[in-house]
Amino acid sequence: MIAKLIPIFFRDLVLLTRGAQGRGGAVLPLLFFLAVAMLFPFAVGPDARLLARTGAGVIWVAALLAAILPLDRLVEPDVEAGMFDQWALRGIAEEALLLVRILAHWLSFGVPLMLAAPISAGLLGLDGQQLWTVEVGLLLGTPGLAAIGVTIAALTAGLRAGSALGGLLAIPLAVPLLIFGAGSLQPGGEGGLLLLGACSLVALAVAPFAGGAAIRAGRE
């Protein structure tokens, strides 16, 4: 089973990072994330104090919205192409496949966001301490965002309005991550990081089972 999952993981990672079959790859969410950080100072003006106070929240909103961008191509093309059927015939559980996909999705979207966060922090005038908290927050929060994304993608695979619906479904589920992520940057908000990690763990624990059930139900 593990030996079979290794080639699947590398295929997922290459597809999600490089993009193909209508997948945008890792670049699109990254550019979106940076574009928000770039545009925000233009919109609210160059007041450094205001930017430093609101900037961290903006980074989290941008991260959440960037997570929604690739949703409709995360699972759907492989269901459509019959890949999940072929994996099922080989006795590979859908839960394991989705866990692998969450990992690949996180590597292709969470890690680039963390690498881009210093640039965003510079544009928004955050200091080193705030940047550090943002990075730790993203490290704890983006696995949860990836898990929620893959679950929603599995649920909406095969639906006609899947992409629009996916965004709508993902936002309320991601709100706790946003609240604790942005909250951890307020003075005395360090406890938010722990709650952020807890939210991520819950999402990670539920996601493979919910998504696996969705893919099996989609076969009926």
Next chain:
Amino acid sequence: MQECGLVATDIACRRGDRLLFRGLSFDLSGGEVVHLAGPNGIGKSSLIRILAGLLRPFMGTVERQGGLALSDERLALDGHEPLENALAFWQRIDRAPQGNADFGLADLLDVPVRYLSTGQRKRAALARVAASGAPIWLLDEPLNGLDTHWSCIAQAAIKAHCNAGGAVIIASHQPLSLEAVKVIELLDFQP
């Protein structure tokens, strides 16, 4: 080849509100070919998916011994990859010894899968099935889109697989030129 067999007992299939067929039983062991015949919409593809374990039957059970390989209308090969890489992906998962079935794909190995013609895609799917090393083949309309030449070769490959101890279930509205085929007319099982 490993021991293989499949026993379907009293299968009924319902799609939506319609009962497509009921009371269908058959068994299959190594070296045999079953041809599921019947007109369009009778439930051949649904039966193939039930036998593959991808669809729950409305009634009845399927017992199976040995691995499965499936070829249906979904190609399960990455469209943007050259055919060679797309087939190699499944070989890395299956780790089966190289078979000797030849579907004339040698010239097409560097062509991205999405540029293949209907017949070439069908041959690629058959090559994927043959390379899987699974003893039981489930083939949904395996001859659709194949010309006379490749149709003969595909049937020869099916025959060779049976002679090696494998079992094959073919759903097709076309008559097959294979010998010693157990034909199941799904029309006989309509409610």
